[in-house]
Amino acid sequence: xxxxxxxxxxxxxxxxxxxxxxxxSSGTENLVSYTLDGNSASLPTxxxxxxxxxxxxxQRRDPSLLTMLFTFSGSADGRYDITVRGSGGGDVSDFSVxxxxxxxxxxxxxxxxxxx
Amino acid sequence: xxxxxxxxxxxxxxFCFGVAxxxxxxxxxxxxxxxLKDEIQRRESVERNxxxxxxxxxxxxxxxxxxxxxxxxxxxxxxxxxxxxxxSLGDAITPAESRxxxxxxxxxxxxxxxxxxxxxxxxPSTPPRTDPxxxxxxxxxxxxxxxxxxxxxxxxxxxxxxxxxxxxxxxxAASGTAPGQTATSGTGVGSTAASSFAANASTKxxxxxxxxxxxxxxxxxxxxxxxxxxxxxFCFTVKSIQDDKTGEPIRPGxxxxxxxxxxxxxxxxxxxxxxxxxxxxxxxxxxxxxxENERMDKQVGSDASSSGSTSLVSKGSVPSILxxxxxxxxxxxxxxxxxxxFRGNLAGIAKAVAGKGxxxxxxxxxxxxxxxxxxxxxxxxDPSRGEQPGTFLGTKQQISGYSVRLDLYNKRDxxxxxxxxxxxxxxxxxxxxxxxxxxxxxxxxTNLGQNRGSAAPKWQDPAxxxxxxxxxxxxxxxxxxEVEAIFKERLNNLPLNLSDATRAELRSFDARFRPWxxxxxxxxxKVAKAPIVTFEYLNDRPLNASSISRFRFIAETGLSRGFxxxxxxxxxxxDERPATAESRIRDFQFALQLDAQMGEMGMGLGKPxxxxxxxxxxxxEDITSSDGLAIPNTKGDIAVGQLKFTIPIKxxxxxxxxxxxxxxxxxxxxxKEVRGNFGFTFDLDTLFARFNPFSR
Numbered sequence: 001x002x003x004x005x006x007x008x009x010x011x012x013x014x015x016x017x018x019x020x021x022x023x024x025s026s027g028t029e030n031l032v033s034y035t036l037d038g039n040s041a042s043l044p045t046x047x048x049x050x051x052x053x054x055x056x057x058x059q060r061r062d063p064s065l066l067t068m069l070f071t072f073s074g075s076a077d078g079r080y081d082i083t084v085r086g087s088g089g090g091d092v093s094d095f096s097v098x099x100x101x102x103x104x105x106x107x108x109x110x111x112x113x114x115x116x
Numbered sequence: 117x118x119x120x121x122x123x124x125x126x127x128x129x130x131f132c133f134g135v136a137x138x139x140x141x142x143x144x145x146x147x148x149x150x151x152l153k154d155e156i157q158r159r160e161s162v163e164r165n166x167x168x169x170x171x172x173x174x175x176x177x178x179x180x181x182x183x184x185x186x187x188x189x190x191x192x193x194x195x196x197x198x199x200x201x202x203x204s205l206g207d208a209i210t211p212a213e214s215r216x217x218x219x220x221x222x223x224x225x226x227x228x229x230x231x232x233x234x235x236x237x238x239x240p241s242t243p244p245r246t247d248p249x250x251x252x253x254x255x256x257x258x259x260x261x262x263x264x265x266x267x268x269x270x271x272x273x274x275x276x277x278x279x280x281x282x283x284x285x286x287x288x289a290a291s292g293t294a295p296g297q298t299a300t301s302g303t304g305v306g307s308t309a310a311s312s313f314a315a316n317a318s319t320k321x322x323x324x325x326x327x328x329x330x331x332x333x334x335x336x337x338x339x340x341x342x343x344x345x346x347x348x349x350f351c352f353t354v355k356s357i358q359d360d361k362t363g364e365p366i367r368p369g370x371x372x373x374x375x376x377x378x379x380x381x382x383x384x385x386x387x388x389x390x391x392x393x394x395x396x397x398x399x400x401x402x403x404x405x406x407x408e409n410e411r412m413d414k415q416v417g418s419d420a421s422s423s424g425s426t427s428l429v430s431k432g433s434v435p436s437i438l439x440x441x442x443x444x445x446x447x448x449x450x451x452x453x454x455x456x457x458f459r460g461n462l463a464g465i466a467k468a469v470a471g472k473g474x475x476x477x478x479x480x481x482x483x484x485x486x487x488x489x490x491x492x493x494x495x496x497x498d499p500s501r502g503e504q505p506g507t508f509l510g511t512k513q514q515i516s517g518y519s520v521r522l523d524l525y526n527k528r529d530x531x532x533x534x535x536x537x538x539x540x541x542x543x544x545x546x547x548x549x550x551x552x553x554x555x556x557x558x559x560x561x562t563n564l565g566q567n568r569g570s571a572a573p574k575w576q577d578p579a580x581x582x583x584x585x586x587x588x589x590x591x592x593x594x595x596x597x598e599v600e601a602i603f604k605e606r607l608n609n610l611p612l613n614l615s616d617a618t619r620a621e622l623r624s625f626d627a628r629f630r631p632w633x634x635x636x637x638x639x640x641x642k643v644a645k646a647p648i649v650t651f652e653y654l655n656d657r658p659l660n661a662s663s664i665s666r667f668r669f670i671a672e673t674g675l676s677r678g679f680x681x682x683x684x685x686x687x688x689x690x691d692e693r694p695a696t697a698e699s700r701i702r703d704f705q706f707a708l709q710l711d712a713q714m715g716e717m718g719m720g721l722g723k724p725x726x727x728x729x730x731x732x733x734x735x736x737e738d739i740t741s742s743d744g745l746a747i748p749n750t751k752g753d754i755a756v757g758q759l760k761f762t763i764p765i766k767x768x769x770x771x772x773x774x775x776x777x778x779x780x781x782x783x784x785x786x787x788k789e790v791r792g793n794f795g796f797t798f799d800l801d802t803l804f805a806r807f808n809p810f811s812r
Binding site for chain 2: 007009010028029031032033034035038040041042045046062063065067068069071073074075076079081094095096098100101102103104105106107108109110111113
């Protein structure tokens with residue numbers, strides 16, 4: 001997996017490569033929903049470390065879109081640290097969504113170009 | 117004569133130098149303003165030159181508007197700076213300084229007016245294009261000084277994706293593009309839809325209500341509900357860009373990143389925020405613009421037994437750091453008086469003093485910190501005591517009481533396991549729906565979901581894309597401290613003539629965003645109603661009498677939305693049994709209070725709280741007067757009722773409690789009494805958050 005354009009949300013991976021997304025939460029209940037190419041799911045609550053993975057499939061969608069929605073259970077000091085890795089090695093994408101100015105949550109979207 | 121003339125000249129020169137120093141840099145000598153004005157003049161001359169091709173003029177026009185936007189923001193910032201200087205100097209300002217500042221402000225305002233007139237006068241008469249084939253090129257980011265040499269590098273027409281420059285990705289890396297900046301839109305912009313920018317500007321309606329991010333940060337720390345969603349997300353976006361520009365660590369404890377002065381927006385990071393800005397700009401989703409206010413479960417003022425207290429019942433929650441209150445009047449004691457009370461949380465103060473700051477300190481969630489947060493204290497002073505009666509000195513002689521509190525049972529933590537099912541349902545429902553909608557909107561409204569190769573992220577809506585290009589360019593060229601003013605100015609120009617597809621997506625997003633906010637609020641409201649049980653030890657130190665130790669249990673719970681019920685039960689013991697007393701038990705008390713939060717009052721006032729309270733007290737021993745003598749036949753039963761109206765002053769942490777109490781007797785006199793009380797409380801959480809120099 002490669003990080004493109006010096007942007008941790010702009011990724012490129014090989015077809016059939018397994019992408020693992022890890023989320024560490026602090027100062028908040030773990031409230032993470034995500035939509036991968038139109039299909040939505042959520043990470044478990046009651047933990048501060050959670051992850052999921054998926055396989056890049058050029059036939060299904062290219063680029064793959066992963067939208068993550070983070071909700072903060074408090075009014076300050078919540079934070080989500082997100083790490084994305086590919087099974088084929090390469091770059092590791094590191095991103096954080098912190099809670100400032102009392103925002104209730106936020107959303108980011110990863111685009112992952114699928115290469116042959 | 118010659119010497120006199122020389123002296124006058126020297127004095128005049130010194131005076132001028134002093135004035136210049138006092139008033140700061142004049143606008144004429146501000147290099148950034150001068151540079152922008154020069155750029156605007158050059159670009160305006162290009163507009164007037166009939167020999168220059170129309171397509172080149174269109175490129176020039178977008179860059180002209182970007183320069184004007186930046187100049188407008190800079191002028192506004194400079195005016196604000198002068199006003200701040202005048203306000204800071206206050207009475208210390210000299211007449212010369214005052215004149216100089218007034219002159220500078222007048223000059224800056226004239227420039228601003230001239231700029232606005234010039235923008236309007238030069239607006240093209242052609243209607244805005246809605247050509248879906250709008251193409252915006254992707255020259256690498258560059259400094260303004262490089263515009264002339266590079267702005268011609270891009271132009272194209274035809275399919276949207278064909279507009280990209282092949283070198284964009286590489287250029288971004290080479291030029292140190294910010295994370296997320298796939299060389300979106302440099303100053304070199306080629307667009308056949310340039311003409312619509314000015315038309316968009318002319319559709320500007322009222323300004324978005326966004327306070328300064330410094331103020332928003334302090335308000336968010338003191339009372340999160342006093343910040344609107346538009347303010348929160350705006351400042352969040354500004355901070356993200358500023359952090360990229362200055363190279364702030366991605367998270368506390370992480371290494372600093374390489375500063376990227378040309379950082380700007382990142383649609384993958386900021387898309388969600390942009391949707392909220394558009395909702396706010398449309399004006400239909402009022403909830404995005406409004407802030408809630410105030411909470412009613414904090415005890416800031418003095419305990420009911422203190423001289424002059426307006427509180428009949430003690431509340432379960434205390435300020436995070438320090439509260440300060442002056443209550444006047446009395447509830448059960450005959451003598452009026454004033455008590456100055458400091459009430460606070462041990463953990464908050466320890467961290468503030470340690471230099472970690474209220475905001476950053478609060479996120480340390482160690483077991484020790486959690487335990488410290490359960491402990492709070494208060495210290496009450498009676499200014500009528502000591503060497504200078506009537507003056508608050510804060511000396512030991514003026515201490516009239518102190519207390520220590522321990523939270524025994526507090527389920528007002530959203531992370532408590534009892535709320536897990538609620539959160540799971542929230543995630544499976546409204547949260548996943550919003551995530552799905554956000555992705556759908558991103559797919560429809562931008563080119564991020566397309567296999568775009570090295571093409572820059574862009575909006576599909578032509579009007580939005582034009583606005584974005586200019587905004588992105590202005591922000592990219594801005595210094596970190598200018599980002600807020602420039603982006604705010606640009607947000608007020610966010611186009612309203614959006615395409616049908618964009619408007620449809622906004623409606624769909626609105627339909628998912630609001631339930632997500634409400635779902636979260638619903639759970640947090642449930643959390644806020646959870647019971648709290650607190651134990652308090654209070655030492656009351658009356659003048660010329662034995663100190664009294666009071667042991668109190670405080671239980672508080674929310675009822676339905678806006679209602680709060682508080683129970684107090686206490687036992688008071690003499691520290692030393694008075695000679696006339698039969699035992700050390702002085703009294704026991706029970707009290708109950710119902711608080712009802714009412715609607716907002718307007719006029720800068722928040723939501724008032726109406727409270728009904730009753731207290732029963734059994735005095736086991738006769739009261740000791742202030743001169744140390746026991747007053748016979750004063751033991752017995754005291755019943756007190758109280759009606760209290762507490763008015764919060766919005767966003768200030770200040771509350772004004774006004775109450776009327778009815779008692780069958782007082783401690784000293786067996787006569788019925790009706791008494792009015794008036795108070796003033798200030799929650800220093802607000803002050804610490806606002807002025808704490810080590811908060812970031």
